[in-house]
Amino acid sequence: xxxxxxxxxxxxxxxxxxxxxxxxxxxxxxxxxxxxxxxxxxxxxxxxxxxxxxxxxxxxxxxxxxxxxxxxxxxxxxxxxxxxxxxxxxxxxxxxxxxxxxxxxxxxxxxxxxxxxxxxxxxxxxxxxxxxxxxxxxxxxxxxxxxxxxxxxxxxxxxxxxxxxxxxxxxxxxxxxxxxxxxxxxxxxxxxxxxxxxxxxxxxxxxxxxxxxxxxxxxxxxxxxxxxxxxxxxxxxxxxxxxxxxxxxxxxxxxxxxxxxxxxxxxxxxxxxxxxxxxxxxxxxxxxxxxxxxxxxxxxxxxxxxxxxxxxxxxxxxxxxxxxxxxxxxxxxxxxxxxxxxxxxxxxxxxxxxxxxxxxxxxxxxxxxxxxxxxxxxxxxxxxxxxxxxxxxxxxxxxxxx
Amino acid sequence: xxxxxxxxxxxxxxxxxxxxxxxxxxxxxxxxxxxxxxxxxxxxxxxxxxxxxxxxxxxxxxxxxxxxxxxxxxxxxxxxxxxxxxxxxxxxxxxxxxxxxxxxxxxxxxxxxxxxxxxxxxxxxxxxxxxxxxxxxxxxxxxxxxxxxxxxxxxxxxxxxxxxxxxxxxxxxxxxxxxxxxxxxxxxxxxxxxxxxxxxxxxxxxxxxxxxxxxxxxxxxxxxxxxxxxxxxxxxxxxxxxxxxxxxxxxxxxxxxxxxxxxxxxxxxxxxxxxxxxxxxxxxxxxxxxxxxxxxxxxxxxxxxxxxxxxxxxxxxxxxxxxxxxxxxxxxxxxxxxxxxxxxxxxxxxxxxxxxxxxxxxxxxxxxxxxxxxxxxxxxxxxxxxxxxxxxxxxxxxxxxx
Numbered sequence: 177x178x179x180x181x182x183x184x185x186x187x188x189x190x191x192x193x194x195x196x197x198x199x200x201x202x203x204x205x206x207x208x209x210x211x212x213x214x215x216x217x218x219x220x221x222x223x224x225x226x227x228x229x230x231x232x233x234x235x236x237x238x239x240x241x242x243x244x245x246x247x248x249x250x251x252x253x254x255x256x257x258x259x260x261x262x263x264x265x266x267x268x269x270x271x272x273x274x275x276x277x278x279x280x281x282x283x284x285x286x287x288x289x290x291x292x293x294x295x296x297x298x299x300x301x302x303x304x305x306x307x308x309x310x311x312x313x314x315x316x317x318x319x320x321x322x323x324x325x326x327x328x329x330x331x332x333x334x335x336x337x338x339x340x341x342x343x344x345x346x347x348x349x350x351x352x353x354x355x356x357x358x359x360x361x362x363x364x365x366x367x368x369x370x371x372x373x374x375x376x377x378x379x380x381x382x383x384x385x386x387x388x389x390x391x392x393x394x395x396x397x398x399x400x401x402x403x404x405x406x407x408x409x410x411x412x413x414x415x416x417x418x419x420x421x422x423x424x425x426x427x428x429x430x431x432x433x434x435x436x437x438x439x440x441x442x443x444x445x446x447x448x449x450x451x452x453x454x455x456x457x458x459x460x461x462x463x464x465x466x467x468x469x470x471x472x473x474x475x476x477x478x479x480x481x482x483x484x485x486x487x488x489x490x491x492x493x494x495x496x497x498x499x500x501x502x503x504x505x506x507x508x509x510x511x512x513x514x515x516x517x518x519x520x521x522x523x524x525x526x527x528x529x530x531x532x533x534x535x536x537x538x539x540x541x542x543x544x545x546x547x548x549x550x551x552x553x554x555x556x557x558x559x560x561x562x563x564x565x566x567x568x569x570x571x572x573x574x575x576x577x578x
Numbered sequence: 579x580x581x582x583x584x585x586x587x588x589x590x591x592x593x594x595x596x597x598x599x600x601x602x603x604x605x606x607x608x609x610x611x612x613x614x615x616x617x618x619x620x621x622x623x624x625x626x627x628x629x630x631x632x633x634x635x636x637x638x639x640x641x642x643x644x645x646x647x648x649x650x651x652x653x654x655x656x657x658x659x660x661x662x663x664x665x666x667x668x669x670x671x672x673x674x675x676x677x678x679x680x681x682x683x684x685x686x687x688x689x690x691x692x693x694x695x696x697x698x699x700x701x702x703x704x705x706x707x708x709x710x711x712x713x714x715x716x717x718x719x720x721x722x723x724x725x726x727x728x729x730x731x732x733x734x735x736x737x738x739x740x741x742x743x744x745x746x747x748x749x750x751x752x753x754x755x756x757x758x759x760x761x762x763x764x765x766x767x768x769x770x771x772x773x774x775x776x777x778x779x780x781x782x783x784x785x786x787x788x789x790x791x792x793x794x795x796x797x798x799x800x801x802x803x804x805x806x807x808x809x810x811x812x813x814x815x816x817x818x819x820x821x822x823x824x825x826x827x828x829x830x831x832x833x834x835x836x837x838x839x840x841x842x843x844x845x846x847x848x849x850x851x852x853x854x855x856x857x858x859x860x861x862x863x864x865x866x867x868x869x870x871x872x873x874x875x876x877x878x879x880x881x882x883x884x885x886x887x888x889x890x891x892x893x894x895x896x897x898x899x900x901x902x903x904x905x906x907x908x909x910x911x912x913x914x915x916x917x918x919x920x921x922x923x924x925x926x927x928x929x930x931x932x933x934x935x936x937x938x939x940x941x942x943x944x945x946x947x948x949x950x951x952x953x954x955x956x957x958x959x960x961x962x963x964x965x966x967x968x969x970x971x972x973x974x975x976x977x978x979x980x
Contacts, residue, residue: 194633194635194636194637195635195636195637195841195844195845196636196637196638196639197636197637197638197639197642197643197841198639198642199642199643217647218644219644219645221644222641222644225639225640225641226639226640226641228641229639229640229641231596232639233597233639233640234596234597234598235596235598235599235635235636236598236599236635236636236842237598237599237627237628237635238628238631238634238635238845239624239625239627239630239631239634240599240600241599241805242620242623242624242804242805242807243806243807244619244800244806254807283832284686284835287830287831288831288832295725320831323697323827323830324697324728324729326728327727327729328727398646403643403644404644404645404833405644405656405837406643406838407832407833407834407835407836407837408836425725428718428721428722428725429689429693429831430686430687430689430809430832431687431689431806431809432809433809433836434686434807434808434810434835434836434838435808435809436807436808436836436838436841437837437838439597439599439838443597443640447640
C-alpha cells in the first residue's frame with residue numbers, strides 16, 4: 177500500500193509512477209476583474225462530480241488504448257464498445273431519444289460532428305448546399321460552415337428569411353442556444369434536410385416531453401454532464417449512407433476520436449445510469465435531480481434580480497409535463513438571453529459596464545438589445561454575476577458609455 | 579486498501595467505482611485470415627508500455643479536466659501545461675528540433691494540425707493555394723486537402739511536376755511515408771510555404787542528424803511512442819500570426835483537444851524523459867533504445883526474406899551519424915516500401931495472393947509495382963507477414979491472378 181502511495185505523483189511533476197490528475201485550487205475572482213460569461217463553460221457541475229470523485233475515477237495503464245481501432249466489427253470502428261453501451265443506456269434511462277437500431281458516430285464534441293453532418297448531406301452536390309438556422313441561432317454556426325470556404329455547403333443565415341431555390345440543410349437547436357425555446361424546422365420544403373442539435377435536451381434544462389426519433393440528432397458530453405474538456409459528442413443517425421459519410425469525414429479529418437476521452441465518457445455516463453438503477457451510494461443525489469435543482473435555483477435568483485433591475489427582461493417558458501421526472505416543469509436554459517430596454521440599445525455594453533462579459537445578440541443574427549450570458553459557471557462566478565447585475569443604476573449608465 | 583480494490587471495476591462493466599482500463603486478450607491470427615498491414619497501426623510498442631504498465635498509469639477523477647480551458651495565459655488556451663512541458667522536454671532530450679521560443683499548438687493527431695496549417699497558410703488568399711508533395715507522398719494528403727472542396731487550398735499532386743504559377747504549400751515528410759527517405763523541399767520558389775511533417779523523425783526510425791528549426795513542424799504521439807488511439811499531435815510554429823490562425827481553426831473545428839488524451843500524453847512523454855534522466859527502474863530499457871533495437875531486428879529479418887524472394891526489392895539507406903545515440907545508424911522506417919519485379923506489375927496484388935494486405939503505390943502517386951506494408955504491427959502479425967512473404971513461388975503467381 178505504501179508502495180502504491182509512493183509512486184503516485186501529482187500533475188505537473190511527470191515521473192515514472194502513477195500520475196493522478198488533481199488541479200491546483202483556483203484563485204478567487206478579483207473585485208475589479210470582469211465576470212466572463214461569454215462562453216458556456218459548464219463548470220457548475222464540477223461540484224457534483226467532486227462529491228463522487230473517488231467513485232468515478234478512471235485508471236488507464238500505459239499500454240492500454242494504443243491502437244487506432246476499437247471495434248473492427250462495427251461501422252464506427254474507433255468507438256469504444258463501453259461508450260456505445262453507455263450512450264444507449266443513458267438515452268434509454270432518460271427517454272429523450274430513441275437509439276434502437278440507429279448508428280452512433282462519435283466525434284470531438286458535437287462541433288466536429290456538425291461538420292461531419294454538413295459534409296455527409298452535401299458530398300454529392302454539384303453546387304454548395306445552403307445551410308440555415310432560425311435566428312437567434314447559435315453564434316458558432318456561421319463560422320463553422322464557412323471557415324474553409326467549402327464548395328459543398330455555404331451558410332445562408334436566418335431560416336426565416338431563406339428563399340433560395342435548391343437543396344438546403346436546416347439546423348434545429350432544441351432547446352435553442354441562445355434563448356432556450358423548444359424548436360422545430362421552419363423552412364419545411366421537400367428538398368431540405370434537418371439536423372437536430374439536441375445538446376440541451378436533458379432533464380436539468382427542460383421537460384422531456386417526447387422520445388425524439390429524427391434522422392440526425394447530435395448530443396455532447398459537455399452539456400449533458402458538464403465534461404466540456406473531454407471533447408466528446410455523438411450523433412444518432414438513421415440512414416446508413418449518411419452515417420458512412422460522416423464516418424468518412426471523421427476518418428479523413430482526425431482518424432477517429434481520443435480513446436481516453438471515450439473511456440472516461442463511458443464511465444461518467446454509466447455512473448449516472450448506475451445511480452438511477454440503485455447502484456449508487458445512498459448519500460448521493462442522482463445527477464439530473466441535483467443539476468435540475470441547481471438550474472431552478474439559479475433561474476429563480478436571476479429572475480428576481482432581473483425583475484428588480486427594470487433594465488432587462490428574460491424569455492418566459494410554459495410548464496410542460498416531463499416524462500423523465502413525472503412532473504410539470506419549465507425550461508431552465510444553460511444561457512440567459514437578456515434583452516435590455518430599447519433605449520439602451522446595446523445589452524452587451526450595458527453588461528460590460530457592470531463588469532459582466534456577455535455575447536451580443538448580433539452574433540446570433542438578431543439586434544444588439546439582446547445578449548447571452550452563461551448560467552452554468554462556477555458558483556462564485558454566478559454569485560458575482562448576480563451582484564453586479566443588481567448594481568445601482570448609476571453604474572449601469574456609466575457602463576453604457578464604456 | 580480492501581475498499582479501493584473492491585471499487586475497482588473492469589472495462590465493459592461501468593458502475594460506480596474506479597474503472598481500470600484493461601482490454602480483453604486479443605484472439606490470435608487465423609491461418610486463412612489476411613494479415614492486415616495496410617494501415618500503420620503502431621501496436622508493436624504496446625509490449626514496452628505493458629512492461630511499464632503500473633508506472634505509467636494515469637488516474638483521472640470524475641471532477642477533473644472538465645473545463646474547455648487549460649491555461650488562459652497562453653495562446654493555445656486548451657493546452658495542458660504539463661503536456662507543453664513534456665513536449666519541450668522530449669525534444670530537448672532527443673535534440674531533433676528546436677522548440678525554444680516557438681509556439682506549440684496541439685491537435686487531434688497531426689492529421690487535424692495539417693489541415694489547421696493549410697487553413698493558416700491560405701486563409702487570406704483570393705484563389706485556392708496549391709498544395710503539393712513530392713511522390714511518393716503520404717496517401718492521405720490528397721483526400722485531406724480536397725475532402726471539403728475548400729476555396730482556400732487545393733491538392734495539385736506531385737511536387738516534381740508542379741509548374742502552376744502563384745502561391746503554393748509544399749508538404750515535406752521526412753523521413754518520408756511511404757519510403758523512409760530523408761527529404762527536403764523540391765519546388766523552392768519564393769511564393770511557397772513549406773510544412774514539415776516530422777512524424778517519423780525519432781531515434782527508433784532514423785539518425786537524428788540535425789536539430790531542425792523550420793517554420794512549421796508537425797509531430798504525432800502515434801508515431802513517437804505508439805499511442806495512436808489518443809489522437810494527439812503537436813505543431814511547432816515560428817510565426818505568431820500563423821500559430822494564431824491554426825488556433826482559430828482548432829477553436830472553430832473542435833473547440834480544442836481532449837484533456838484526458840493530453841494528460842496521458844504528458845505522462846508518457848514525461849516518462850520517456852524520466853528514463854533517460856535516471857528516474858527509471860533499473861531493469862527497464864529506455865524507450866528509444868528498445869524501439870530502435872526492435873526496428874533493426876525487424877528490418878534485418880525482412881531484408882533477409884526479401885533478398886531470398888527474388889520478387890521484391892526494398893529501399894537502401896546509408897549510415898548517418900546520430901547525435902542522439904552517438905553512433906552511426908541507418909534508417910529503419912515504420913513502413914516497408916516494397917517494389918515487385920516489373921513483369922509482375924502489381925505489388926499489392928502479389929501480396930494479396932500471399933494473404934498480406936498492403937497499400938498500392940498508386941495511392942502514393944507512383945506506379946503499382948510499389949506497395950507499402952506496415953513494419954510496426956504486433957509481433958505475431960509481423961511474424962505471419964514474414965512467413966507469408968517467404969511462401970513458395972507457386973503461391974505468388976496464383977496470388978498475382980487473384
